[in-house]
Amino acid sequence: xxxxxxxxxxxxxxxxxxxxxxxxxxxxxxxxxxxxxxxxxxxxxxxxxxxxxxxxxxxxxxxxxxxxxxxxxxxxxxxxxxxxxxxxxxxxxxxxxxxxxxxxxxxxxxxxxxxxxxxxxxxxxxxxxxxxxxxxxxxxxxxxxxxxxxxxxxxxxxxxxxxxxxxxxxxxxxxxxxxxxxxxxxxxxxxxxxxxxxxxxxxxxxxxxxxxxxxxxxxxxxxxxxxxxxxxxxxxxxxxxxxxxxxxxxxxxxxxxxxxxxxxxxxxxxxxxxxxxxxxxxxxxxxxxxxxxxxxxxxxxxxxxxxxxxxxxxxxxxxxxxxxxxxxxxxxxxxxxxxxxxxxxxxxxxxxxxxxxxxxxxxxxxxxxxxxxxxxxxxxxxxxxxxxxxxxxxxxxxxxxxxxxxxxxxxxxxxxxxxxxxxxxxxxxxxxxxxxxxxxxxxxxxx
Amino acid sequence: xxxxxxxxxxxxxxxxxxxxxxxxxxxxxxxxxxxxxxxxxxxxxxxxxxxxxxxxxxxxxxxxxxxxxxxxxxxxxxxxxxxxxxxxxxxxxxxxxxxxxxxxxxxxxxxxxxxxxxxxxxxxxxxxxxxxxxxxxxxxxxxxxxxxxxxxxxxxxxxxxxxxxxxxxxxxxxxxxxxxxxxxxxxxxxxxxxxxxxxxxxxxxxxxxxxxxxxxxxxxxxxxxxxxxxxxxxxxxxxxxxxxxxxxxxxxxxxxxxxxxxxxxxxxxxxxxxxxxxxxxxxxxxxxxxxxxxxxxxxxxxxxxxxxxxxxxxxxxxxxxxxxxxxxxxxxxxxxxxxxxxxxxxxxxxxxxxxxxxxxxxxxxxxxxxxxxxxxxxxxxxxxxxxxxxxxxxxxxxxxxxxxxxxxxxx
Numbered sequence: 001x002x003x004x005x006x007x008x009x010x011x012x013x014x015x016x017x018x019x020x021x022x023x024x025x026x027x028x029x030x031x032x033x034x035x036x037x038x039x040x041x042x043x044x045x046x047x048x049x050x051x052x053x054x055x056x057x058x059x060x061x062x063x064x065x066x067x068x069x070x071x072x073x074x075x076x077x078x079x080x081x082x083x084x085x086x087x088x089x090x091x092x093x094x095x096x097x098x099x100x101x102x103x104x105x106x107x108x109x110x111x112x113x114x115x116x117x118x119x120x121x122x123x124x125x126x127x128x129x130x131x132x133x134x135x136x137x138x139x140x141x142x143x144x145x146x147x148x149x150x151x152x153x154x155x156x157x158x159x160x161x162x163x164x165x166x167x168x169x170x171x172x173x174x175x176x177x178x179x180x181x182x183x184x185x186x187x188x189x190x191x192x193x194x195x196x197x198x199x200x201x202x203x204x205x206x207x208x209x210x211x212x213x214x215x216x217x218x219x220x221x222x223x224x225x226x227x228x229x230x231x232x233x234x235x236x237x238x239x240x241x242x243x244x245x246x247x248x249x250x251x252x253x254x255x256x257x258x259x260x261x262x263x264x265x266x267x268x269x270x271x272x273x274x275x276x277x278x279x280x281x282x283x284x285x286x287x288x289x290x291x292x293x294x295x296x297x298x299x300x301x302x303x304x305x306x307x308x309x310x311x312x313x314x315x316x317x318x319x320x321x322x323x324x325x326x327x328x329x330x331x332x333x334x335x336x337x338x339x340x341x342x343x344x345x346x347x348x349x350x351x352x353x354x355x356x357x358x359x360x361x362x363x364x365x366x367x368x369x370x371x372x373x374x375x376x377x378x379x380x381x382x383x384x385x386x387x388x389x390x391x392x393x394x395x396x397x398x399x400x401x402x403x404x405x406x407x408x409x410x411x412x413x414x415x416x417x418x419x420x421x422x423x424x425x426x427x428x429x430x431x432x433x434x435x436x437x438x439x440x441x442x443x444x445x446x447x
Numbered sequence: 448x449x450x451x452x453x454x455x456x457x458x459x460x461x462x463x464x465x466x467x468x469x470x471x472x473x474x475x476x477x478x479x480x481x482x483x484x485x486x487x488x489x490x491x492x493x494x495x496x497x498x499x500x501x502x503x504x505x506x507x508x509x510x511x512x513x514x515x516x517x518x519x520x521x522x523x524x525x526x527x528x529x530x531x532x533x534x535x536x537x538x539x540x541x542x543x544x545x546x547x548x549x550x551x552x553x554x555x556x557x558x559x560x561x562x563x564x565x566x567x568x569x570x571x572x573x574x575x576x577x578x579x580x581x582x583x584x585x586x587x588x589x590x591x592x593x594x595x596x597x598x599x600x601x602x603x604x605x606x607x608x609x610x611x612x613x614x615x616x617x618x619x620x621x622x623x624x625x626x627x628x629x630x631x632x633x634x635x636x637x638x639x640x641x642x643x644x645x646x647x648x649x650x651x652x653x654x655x656x657x658x659x660x661x662x663x664x665x666x667x668x669x670x671x672x673x674x675x676x677x678x679x680x681x682x683x684x685x686x687x688x689x690x691x692x693x694x695x696x697x698x699x700x701x702x703x704x705x706x707x708x709x710x711x712x713x714x715x716x717x718x719x720x721x722x723x724x725x726x727x728x729x730x731x732x733x734x735x736x737x738x739x740x741x742x743x744x745x746x747x748x749x750x751x752x753x754x755x756x757x758x759x760x761x762x763x764x765x766x767x768x769x770x771x772x773x774x775x776x777x778x779x780x781x782x783x784x785x786x787x788x789x790x791x792x793x794x795x796x797x798x799x800x801x802x803x804x805x806x807x808x809x810x811x812x813x814x815x816x817x818x819x820x821x822x823x824x825x826x827x828x829x830x831x832x833x834x835x836x837x838x839x840x841x842x843x844x845x846x847x848x849x850x851x852x853x854x855x856x857x858x
Contacts, residue, residue, distance in 0.1 A: 044643045071655045072648045163641060190632065190641045238470070337522060338477030437635045439463045441481050446472035 016183045019176065022125070024048040026095040028102055028112060030081070031058040034129050035101035037159040040066035042099070043075035044160070045188040050091045051081045059083065069160050092119040099153070100128045104255060109138055117146045125177065127153040131205055131252075132259045135170040135198045147172035153181065154202060155191075156390045157248075164390025165191040166202045192389040194382045200263040203376040204386040205256050208393070211365045213257045214271040215241035216278060216295075218357065220309040224295035225320050230358040233445030234332045235347070236394025246294035250278060250287045267418055268368050277309040327355050336446035343444060344402040348411050356414075362399065363415040366408060369396035370420030380422065381434055394443035397432035402440070405430060454550045454703045455686035456856065457492070459678035459818040460485030464638040464806035467570050468673040475511055475568040475675075480523045482564050482675035490679055491693070494526035497679075498558040502534045503545030503565035504810035509580040510571045520562075538584035538845030539759060541565065542676070542813025543708075543852035549680050550703055559685040565814030566675040577671055581809075584846045586713040596659050599668060601715050601847040602760035603661030608719055608728055609765065610662075613777030617662065620761035621649035622783050624666045627758060627797055630790055631804025633830035638670050638806030667761040672806035676814040678821070698858065701824045703817075704838070705743030705855040707735035715847040726776045733770045735851035736842060743855035745838060748772040751855070752836040753823055754794060755816040757844040758801040767842055768796070790831065798823065798831040813843035813852060820856035 025042045029035035030051035039062060042049045051066070053059040059081035067076050082091060092098055098116055102108055109128065116126055122145040128138060135152045142150065152168030159165075165185060169178045178195070185191040196203040211231070219227045219242060228240035245253045254274050261272040288294030295307050297314065304317035327350040334343035348359065369383050377383050384395030400408045405428055412419050426432075433440060460482050468478055479502070487494055500520040507513045517532030535544040542565030549561035569577055581598050582591025591597035609615040628644035631637035648656060649666040656665050680703075681689065690697045711718050711731040718729060727733040745751065748771050756771075758764035768779035773787060773794055782788050788796040799805045799819040802812060820839035822828040833839075838857035844850065 070643045072643055072651065073653055073655055074645075074647045074651050075643070160641075160643075233472075332472075336472060336474050336477065338473065338480035439466065439481060441477065442463065442466050442471060445470075 014183065014187075016180055017187060020096075020125075020180050022046055022096045022184065024050070024095050025097045025099055026050045026052060026091050027099045028052050028084075029100065030062040032062075032101060032103070033157055034155065034159070036062035036066045037069060037157060038099060038101055038129060038155050039063070039079070040069040040075075041155070041159045041189055043078055044070060047078060049079050050087075050095070051079055052084060052087060052091065054084060056081055056083045056086070069158065088115065089119040092116055093121060095120070095124055097125045097127060100126070104130060104133065104252075106133055106137070109133065110141075113138060113142060113146070117142050120146070124149065125181070126150045127181075129153060129155055132201045132256050134200070135168050135173075139170045139172065144172075148174045149177060151178060151181065152198070152202070153185070154204075156204070162390060162392070163190060163192045164194065164204065164386050164388070166194050166196050166204060166386060166390075168196050168198050168202055170198060192385055194377065194386045196376050196382065196386075199376050200260045201256055203372065203383055204390045206260055206264070206376055207365070207369050207372060207383060207387060208391050209253065209256045209260065210268055210271055210368050211361060212241050212245050212253065213274065214361055214364060216245060216253075217271065217273075217275050218361070219295065220275055220277055222357065223306070223308065223320065225306050225317065226323070226354075227357075228295075229322075229325060229328065230354055231361050232328070233447040234328055234335060234343070235358060235362055236399060236443045236445075238392045238445060242295040246288035246296060248288070249290055250282055250294055254278070254282065267371060268364065271364065275309070277312060281307075281312055323354065325354060327352070332446045335444045338441060340441050340444045341402050344399065345404060345407060348403045348407040359411050360415040360417075363408075363412040363417055366396045366399055367412050367417045367420055370422050371418065373420075373422065380432060384433060384435070388438060388443065392443070394440070395433060397434075398440045398443060401431050401433050402444075451554045452556065452683050454553045455681045455683065456701045456703065456817065456821045457679040457681050457686065457689055458486060458490040459676060459814070459821065460489055461636050461676045461815055461818055462674050463636050464672050464674045464808065465640065466673060468568055469570040475507060475513070475566055476519045476522050478568060478673065478675035479519055479564050479566050479677075482566070482677035483520070483523050483562060486562065486677035486679055490689075492560070492679060492689070494524040496560050496685075497527070497530065497562045499549065499552060499561045500527070500530055500532045501545040501549045501561065501563045502532065502810075503536075503542035503563065503814060504534055505536060505538055505541045505567055506580050506583065506809070507566075507568070509583070510568055510577075516566070520564075536810075537850040539757065539807070539809050540813055540843045540845030540850040540852050541810040542815070543817075543841070543843040543854070544813070544850075546678070546680070546703075546813060546817055546854065547706065547708060547852060550706070553680060553682045556682070559682040561680045562677060563680060563814055564675055564677040565808070565811035567808035567810040568673050569671045569808060570673050574671065584849075585715070589714060590847075598847075599660030599663040599760065602762045603663040604715055604719075605728070605760075605766060605847070606662045606762040609762070609777070612728065615765070616780065618650065619780045619783050620662070620667055620765060621646055623758065623761040623764045624649040624803055626789050627764075627801045627804035629804075630798050630831055631800025633790070633798075634800050634805055635829070637800040637804050638672050639800065639804050663760055663762070667803075669759045669802035669807040672808040674806060674808035674811045674815070676811045676818050678814055678818050699825075701821050701856050701858045703854050704857050705739040705741065705745070707738035707742070707853040708851070709735045709738075710850050711848055713846065713849055718848055727770055728766060728776075729770065729848040732766070732842070732844065732848055732851045735853045736771055736840070739840060739853040739855050743838070743857070745855060748794060751794060751838050751840045753798055753820075753833040753839045754796045754842070755799060755819050755839065756796055756801065756842040757812070758797060758803050759807060759844070761803070763844065764796065764801070766848075771840070771842070790833065795833050798828065798833050800831075813841070816841040816843055817854055817856060820854070824857050
C-alpha cells in the first residue's frame, strides 16, 4: 500500500476499532437478496468473505450478483463460496463474524444458530439480519459465549445503497461488542447506525409499516391509486406507500405487521391489522412485484392496471378518474422551487375530504413515531435517522419543523390522535431535527 | 492611488452532492435557494445585508433550457427584490469567475457584501446527451461534434502529451483516483462517499472500469453531479462589523489573498503546439498558479498547506502537480509515490475528494473549491481537515486547460 491510502486509512482508526478485528466474515443465506447484498457490502471492507448457501452453485450465483452490485470484479478475489453441507463447520470455525441471512423463520434460524454455536470460536461475533424476530428469542438456549457475542445487525435492502442500519443488542450481548460494531459499521462500512430496543419490527419497520399498513387499509375504501397519490412523494418520501409494499412483497409486509400486531399492542393497534382483502389475495398467490402484480401491475398487453380491493379484481389505470387534488399540485409546485416550509404549511392548512385523509396519515406517522421514543429508541433522533436513512422518508422531526409545532399539534388533534408529550410540552419555536449534515429538503419530492 | 481592500470570506454552504435533484423533481432554483439560505444561516447574516449577487453556471440553457440565472436570486427571498445580479460562464471555471467578479466589485468599493452561488443541475439528461453538452466547453464543431464523450478523450490526450514528453504510467493515475475517492469518504457532502473504490479497482480493466477515451477509464473521471454552493464575500468594513458581532478577531477571518486568471487557445492541439518548447505542458495554467501565489506574497508551493485542484480527470490532477511546482516539470509521479499529495502528506491535494470524489457540478466547482479552502483554513473541514492549514490554493479549469483561475485562501 502506498503512503496515500495508508494515511487515509490511518485517520479513521480509533481505540474502539482496534479492540477487535474482523478479517473474515461468513454470510449464511448468501443467495438471498439480503444475504448477497450484505455480502456485497462486506466485500468492500473485509479481507475475506465466505458466501455460503444450500449449494455451492447458489452461493456462486450470490457472488455474481454481489459483484454487479459493487460494480467491481476485484471484490470476487476476496470471496470464497461453499455449501452448508461441505463447508459450514470449517468456515464458521475460522470466521471473525458470522452473518446470518437465511429465510425469516424462527425454527430455521434456530437450527442454524445451534449449528453455529457448536462450530464457532468462542470470540467470534454472530449477527442476524432479521427484520423483526426477537434477538433475545433467537439467542434462547445458546451457550454463554454465543449470547454474549450475538446481536442484530439490520441492513435495509439494498444494503450497498441504503446506509440506514439498526443495531440491536440482546439482554446478554456484551456492551463493548455493541460499541465496537457501531463504530466499525460507521467507519468501515459507511453506515448510519441506530441502536434500537429488541422490540417487534425494531424502530424502522415498526414505524414504517404502521404507515404502510394504514395506507393498505385506506385503499380498501378509496382505492390504491388515490391513496398513493394522497400519501405521495410530496408528503416526504421517494416511493409511494403501496408501491413500497408491492416492492418489498406482500408476504414480507404481512410477516412484519402480524408480528407487531400480535406482540406490540399500542395506541395504533388497529392500523397494524392486515386488511382481509390482502390475506384473501395472498391465498390466491398475489405477493406484489415478485408475482407480477400487487396493488399495481401490468396486463398482458403491457397496460397499467390497479387493484380494486372491493372486488379483488384489476382494472385499467386509465379507467380511474382523478378527483380534484389541486392542493397536492400546489404543494408539489412549492417543493419544486425549494419552498418546503411553505409547501408543508399549505399541506397542514389544506381543506376537503382528501386532504383530511392525507393529513390523518401524516399526523399518525408523527404521533406514532414520537410515542415510540423510550420504547424502540432512547430519543427521537434515532427514529429520525432510520426513517431518513433507511426508508428515505422525511423523518418525523423534519415534518414537525417544516409544518411548524403548533400546526402539527393541531393536525394531530384534528385527526383524533394522541398528541405526544414531547410536542405538547415544547415551546413554539423549538426545533426537533438535530442533524445539520442532512439536507432536509431532499425528502420533499415535487410530485 | 487608494489601497485595494481585502476580500473576506465569511462562510458558505454546499448542498449534498450525492443528491439527484431530477429524481426529486426539482428546478435548479431549489438548489440555489438551499445554498444561499444555508450560507446566510451559517453566517447568521440577514438576507437584506446582501448588496450584490453573482451566479456561476455553465449550461443551464442546455440542461434545463433556462438562461438568465442571476435573476433567479430574486426567487430565493423577498429581501432580494431589486438586487443587482449577474451570471458568469467560462465552462468548468464558471464558479471561479463569479467569485472574481464579486471580488473585483468589493475591491472597487462598489459593495460591502456579495453573495456568490455556483450551480449546475446535470442529471436532467442521460450520460450521452450530457457528454455532448459538455463538449460545448471545447470548440464544439472541431473537437466535440459527433464524438461520444469528447472531454475524456481530450484529457486522455493530455495524458498522451505527458507520456510523449516525460513518460506516464497508469499506476500513477490510478493512485490519484484512489486518493480522491478515499478522501471523499471523509467528506459528508461528497457524491462518492459510499462508493467502492481502491487502487486495485482503479487498475482493473473490465466492464466495470472500461476505457471511455484513450487512456481514460471510468475510475479516472469526475462525476456527473447536481449541486450548488454559496459563499459570502465581504469588504473589510463589513467583515469588521461582522467579526465584532460574532465575537471573533478580524484577523481570524479568511481572505482571498491572491488570484490568477488566464486563458489559452480553445483547441487542445493549439495549446500543445504553443507549449512544444516550453517547460510546462500548459504554460498558461502555470502562470495562473504562480500569479496567484505572487499576489498572495507566497514565494512558491512550500508556502501552500493544501490544494483544491481541478481533477476533472486524473490526468488534469497529474498536470496540476508539476504546474503547482510540487515537482519539477514531468515528475508529478514523484509527489504521488512519496505520499506528499495524500491527506497527512506534505501538501495534500483535494482533501475534499476533488471533482473525482466530491463531484463536479460544473458551474459550482470553483465556488466549492473556495468554500472547502475556507473550511480548511478555519479548521472546519471535519474528518478531511488538513492539520494546521493556513494557506490553501485552488485551481479551477474550464475546457481543455483553456480558462484557468486560481485563488489563495488564508488568514
